[in-house]
Amino acid sequence: MNPIWSNHALRLPSPRRTRSAVGRAGPRSRAALGFGLTISAILVGGCGSDSGGPIAPPSPPLQPARVAVNGGNTQTALVGTPVQTPPSVRISSSDGAPLPGVTVRFEVVVGGGSVAGSPAVSDADGVAILERWTLGTGAGRNELRATVAGATAVSFEAIATPGGAKAVVAMQGGGQTAAAGSTVPINPAVAVRDTFANPVPGVTVVFSVEQGGGGVTGARATSDSAGVAAVGGWTLGPASGEHHLIARVPGLPSITFSAIAAAGAAANAAAAAGDGQTASVGTLVSVPPAVRVADQNGNPVAEIEVTFSVAAGGGSVTGATTSTDGAGIATVGGWELGTTPGPNTLTATAAGLTESAVSFDATATAGPAASVTPAAGEGQSAAAGTQVSIDPAVRVTDAFGNPVSGASVVFAVTSGGGSVTGANRNTTSSGFATVGSWTLGATPGANSLTATVAGGSIAGNPVIFNATGTGDGPASGYDIVVRFNAGSVPTAAQQGAFDAAEDRWEEVVIGDLPDVPVDRPTGTCSSTSPINETVDDLLILVTLEAIDGPGGVLGSAGPCLIRSGSDLPLAGSMRFDTADLTGLESSGLLEEVVLHEMGHVLGVGSLWRRFGFLADPSQSGGVDPHFTGAQAIAAFNALGGSGYTGAKVPVEDTGGSGTADAHWRETIFDKEVMTGWIDAGTNPLSAVTVSSLSDHGYTTDPDSSEPLSLSFSLSIVPRSRASPSAVLLVDDVAHGPIEVVDSRGRTERILQE
Numbered sequence: 217m218n219p220i221w222s223n224h225a226l227r228l229p230s231p232r233r234t235r236s237a238v239g240r241a242g243p244r245s246r247a248a249l250g251f252g253l254t255i256s257a258i259l260v261g262g263c264g265s266d267s268g269g270p271i272a273p274p275s276p277p278l279q280p281a282r283v284a285v286n287g288g289n290t291q292t293a294l295v296g297t298p299v300q301t302p303p304s305v306r307i308s309s310s311d312g313a314p315l316p317g318v319t320v321r322f323e324v325v326v327g328g329g330s331v332a333g334s335p336a337v338s339d340a341d342g343v344a345i346l347e348r349w350t351l352g353t354g355a356g357r358n359e360l361r362a363t364v365a366g367a368t369a370v371s372f373e374a375i376a377t378p379g380g381a382k383a384v385v386a387m388q389g390g391g392q393t394a395a396a397g398s399t400v401p402i403n404p405a406v407a408v409r410d411t412f413a414n415p416v417p418g419v420t421v422v423f424s425v426e427q428g429g430g431g432v433t434g435a436r437a438t439s440d441s442a443g444v445a446a447v448g449g450w451t452l453g454p455a456s457g458e459h460h461l462i463a464r465v466p467g468l469p470s471i472t473f474s475a476i477a478a479a480g481a482a483a484n485a486a487a488a489a490g491d492g493q494t495a496s497v498g499t500l501v502s503v504p505p506a507v508r509v510a511d512q513n514g515n516p517v518a519e520i521e522v523t524f525s526v527a528a529g530g531g532s533v534t535g536a537t538t539s540t541d542g543a544g545i546a547t548v549g550g551w552e553l554g555t556t557p558g559p560n561t562l563t564a565t566a567a568g569l570t571e572s573a574v575s576f577d578a579t580a581t582a583g584p585a586a587s588v589t590p591a592a593g594e595g596q597s598a599a600a601g602t603q604v605s606i607d608p609a610v611r612v613t614d615a616f617g618n619p620v621s622g623a624s625v626v627f628a629v630t631s632g633g634g635s636v637t638g639a640n641r642n643t644t645s646s647g648f649a650t651v652g653s654w655t656l657g658a659t660p661g662a663n664s665l666t667a668t669v670a671g672g673s674i675a676g677n678p679v680i681f682n683a684t685g686t687g688d689g690p691a692s693g694y695d696i697v698v699r700f701n702a703g704s705v706p707t708a709a710q711q712g713a714f715d716a717a718e719d720r721w722e723e724v725v726i727g728d729l730p731d732v733p734v735d736r737p738t739g740t741c742s743s744t745s746p747i748n749e750t751v752d753d754l755l756i757l758v759t760l761e762a763i764d765g766p767g768g769v770l771g772s773a774g775p776c777l778i779r780s781g782s783d784l785p786l787a788g789s790m791r792f793d794t795a796d797l798t799g800l801e802s803s804g805l806l807e808e809v810v811l812h813e814m815g816h817v818l819g820v821g822s823l824w825r826r827f828g829f830l831a832d833p834s835q836s837g838g839v840d841p842h843f844t845g846a847q848a849i850a851a852f853n854a855l856g857g858s859g860y861t862g863a864k865v866p867v868e869d870t871g872g873s874g875t876a877d878a879h880w881r882e883t884i885f886d887k888e889v890m891t892g893w894i895d896a897g898t899n900p901l902s903a904v905t906v907s908s909l910s911d912h913g914y915t916t917d918p919d920s921s922e923p924l925s926l927s928f929s930l931s932i933v934p935r936s937r938a939s940p941s942a943v944l945l946v947d948d949v950a951h952g953p954i955e956v957v958d959s960r961g962r963t964e965r966i967l968q969e
Contacts, residue, residue: 281310283320283367286343295376295412296329296353303372304345305362307338314342318364326359327376328352351376353412378443379410381419384463386471387444396477396513397430397454404473405446406463408439415443419465427460428477429453452477454513479544480511482520485566488545491576496583497555497616498531505576506547507564509540516544521567528561529580530554540566553580555616582647583614585623587675588667591648592705600685601634601658605715607699608681609650610667612643612674619647624670631664632685633657637749641702644744650702652745656685694725694915696754696814702744704760709801714758717811721818724906727915729753732779732786733961741776742789755787756817763793770796772874773813774822774950780958782913783826788817789950808899812889813948819912820890820905821878822949824867826967827912833877834869841867841877845911851903856926860884865904868892878949880904888924900924 288303307318315338322334333347344362351358351374360372389404404423408416419439423432434448445463452459452475461473490505509520520540524533535549546564553560562576593608612623623643627636638652649667656663663685668678696718700706706714731752738746741757749755763769771792775785790813800806816822824830829845832838842863843849852865860866866881871892879892889899900922910916954967 281367282308283362283364283370284308285362285370285372286345288346288349289372290374292375292377293351294379295351295355295410295414296379298348298350299374302333302346303349303360303362304343305338305364305370307342307344307364307367314338314340316340316342318342318344320344321363322346322349323361323363324349324352324358325361325371326357327374328354329358329376331360349374353414355410355414378414378416379412381408381416381465381468382411383409383413384421384465384468384471385409386463386473387446389446389450390473391475393476393478394452395480396452396456396511396515397480399449399451400475403446403449404461404463405444406471408443408445408465415439415441417441417443419443419445421445422464423447423450424462424464425450425453425460426462426472428455428457430459432461450475454515456511456513456515477515479515479517480513482509482517482566482568483512485509485522485564485569485572485574487564487574487576489547490551492578494579494581495553497553497557497580497614497618498583500550500552501578504548504550505562505564506545507540507566507574508544509546509566509569510544516540516542518542518544520544520546522546522564523567524548524551524562524564526551526554526561527563527575529559529578530556531560531580533562551576551578553578555618556580557582557618582618582620583616585612585620585669585671585674586615587617588612588625588669588677588679590667590679590681592650592700593654594681595683597684597686598656600656600660600687603653603655603697604683605698606711607650607653608665608667609648609702609705610669610679611647612649612669613647619643619645621645621647623647623649625649626668626670627651627654628666628668629654629663630666630680632662632683633659634663634685636665638745641745644703646703648703648705650700650745652747653697653699653749654681654683656683658685660685660687693728694722694753695728696722696756697751698756698758700758700760701742704758706758706760707797707801709806710760710797713807713810716807717814720811720901721814724901724916724920725818725909725914726917729779729782729784730959732957732959734777734787734957735961736777741787742791747787751786754785754817756790756814757787758790758792760792760794760797762795763791764795765793766795766799768796769793770800770809770948771813772948772950773816774952775817775819775954776950776952777955777957778823778826780956780964783823783956784913785817785819785823786957790814790817791950803896805894805896808889808894811901812894812899815890815901815905816878816949818909818914820908823912824878829908829911830867830877832863833867835873835877839869841869843867843908845908847907847910848904851907851921852926855903855924857884860926865908874949874951884926885924886926898922 284306286304286306288301291299293299307315318338319335322331329352330350336344338344355378358374361369363369384406387405387407389402392400394400408419421437423435430451430453437445439445456477456479459475463471485507488506488508490503493501495501509517524536531552531554533551538546540546557580560578564574591609591611593606596604598604612620625641627639634655634657636654641649643649663683665681666678698714731750733750734747736747743757773790775788777787829843831844832841834841840863843865849864866884868876868879868881875892882891885891887895887899889901890905902924903921906916906921956964
């Protein structure tokens with residue numbers, strides 16, 4: 217039989233597909249596609265035709281006429297991931313018949329990425345399917361081209377979308393500088409990126425202040441199409457320095473923006489160091505004063521000129537003009553105080569802040585001892601073997617004549633024998649040091665005492681005191697010793713008033729009392745130095761000081777140590793207001809007032825309650841206070857009081873505490889010295905006062921009293937009070953603890969009077 221040429225293609229059976237023609241082919245399908253051969257001719261017969269004619273030669277193979285997209289175009293997928301539908305093309309002839317076995321090459325032309333399964337071969341339906349198209353890592357358009365030899369290529373497009381947020385980066389707004397409390401000029405912004413640094417839109421970014429205070433607007437921002445999110449505004453806090461703003465996306469590292477808040481204009485100045493110091497006159501303070509200049513928010517302002525100047529106290533400065541440093545501090549070179557003790561003031565004025573000068577206060581104290589001079593007690597005379605009436609005192613001053621406090625002074629007898637108490641003294645705040653007492657030698661003649669100040673190069677050191685011991689020895693009987701405390705230096709007239717009062721009461725009380733050794737610290741009975749001596753019979757310590765100015769309380773007096781058993785005073789204190797002493801001198805009443813107050817130390821009025829002689833006291837609600845001592849009542853009757861119908865002896869019922877219940881009644885006794893008023897002219901020390909001391913237990917001289925006329929009309933109806941010229945002794949009986957002392961000077965108990 218003749219062979220026959222057929223123009224029909226003999227196809228190999230196509231294996232069963234695992235997916236549709238537009239889907240991804242399975243392994244078997246791909247294997248089958250590998251064998252998709254087109255056979256142009258096949259021998260099906262003998263060497264001739266059925267008709268016995270010659271067999272026609274084979275026709276040429278069909279060529280692909282058209283390549284068309286079959287599936288997988290215009291998809292969307294995340295960057296770096298495969299599209300969901302693998303791209304496929306359909307190969308057909310010019311008459312539209314599918315062409316199997318055609319090789320198709322797929323290649324990426326835009327967007328990067330990669331393919332798998334290229335080239336691919338068309339199947340029986342003319343479809344060639346790419347195994348996988350993985351998009352590039354950049355967001356945007358991706359293009360894939362399918363090429364068949366001899367045909368026009370086709371393209372596939374896909375959009376690569378960004379992946380999830382994987383990173384946050386700063387875009388703008390870091391490293392800025394703005395005034396404290398103001399808004400930074402560039403709003404900080406971040407960019408949100410995926411794994412491949414593509415911008416990720418729609419992500420919420422939260423901005424918050426981390427350091428420096430201040431605040432933000434638009435704290436929650438959403439990233440835009442460029443992945444950028446910006447805060448609405450960032451206002452720095454009021455403090456200068458570095459401020460931080462944090463941008464946070466949950467699950468990702470945060471971004472920190474830094475900004476420097478700069479100080480604003482100088483707004484105020486304040487003391488930074490060196491206020492409230494103390495230094496010796498004429499010396500530098502230890503800490504140079506400094507000011508701090510700040511803006512309205514309290515931030516330090518640098519490079520502000522500050523001028524320091526002395527405002528009070530004298531003295532001087534160095535480095536008066538200076539400028540603030542980075543901390544806003546300006547410090548004067550040095551401040552030397554003036555030469556007078558007391559307050560010193562320095563002012564600091566910052567440029568532009570002239571109405572807010574800063575003041576620095578310092579206290580200048582006296583310098584070291586430079587000079588010593590006698591202050592009291594030179595050139596006295598006293599009976600041999602007795603104490604001088606004025607205890608010697610010195611005054612220590614510095615190089616500028618200021619009193620030196622706390623300087624050590626030693627008193628020592630250098631001739632004549634005798635002795636001193638309180639030999640070691642320290643100067644008071646007024647620069648005075650007073651010996652406790654100076655008893656002259658037993659032999660009449662010259663005596664001397666030195667006062668030596670500790671330290672070298674002190675002008676006038678030591679001071680020598682001279683005194684003469686006379687032939688009159690100490691008198692027997694009652695002895696009162698009046699001693700002025702350190703710093704209480706009386707005038708000649710004042711000294712005379714105390715001497716006269718001492719002599720007058722020694723005329724009244726004549727019986728000697730047992731000597732008692734006394735050893736008490738400074739402060740006892742208002743003393744300014746320790747008491748270490750044997751007292752015979754009464755020691756009175758006098759303080760002259762400012763109390764309440766002219767016209768107020770003149771002073772006060774009373775006992776502070778009394779003897780056990782007899783309750784008679786051993787020591788007492790008298791206190792006078794220096795503001796009133798001059799007026800008392802000029803009015804002629806000083807001696808009367810001193811005599812009156814010394815009577816309180818003896819116990820008149822001050823110990824009446826203690827002895828049980830005060831009845832129906834007005835300060836306890838009584839209406840007719842009176843003294844019940846028998847001898848005083850007898851003296852009162854003898855003066856004409858036998859017909860007095862009130863309780864005897866009448867005691868003052870007005871004047872308040874310290875006057876009422878502690879004096880004779882003014883309306884009855886008129887000008888008697890121990891009423892609560894001292895009148896101009898004579899104020900008699902009456903027999904009633906002398907007899908009241910006898911009731912206390914003193915041995916008195918009845919002839920020492922002075923005449924007195926009582927003023928009453930045999931009734932208790934009072935007459936008018938003292939005349940306008942009289943001096944009211946307001947609250948002049950001292951109130952305070954009284955120690956009861958035994959014969960050896962030991963305290964048995966303390967009374968609160």
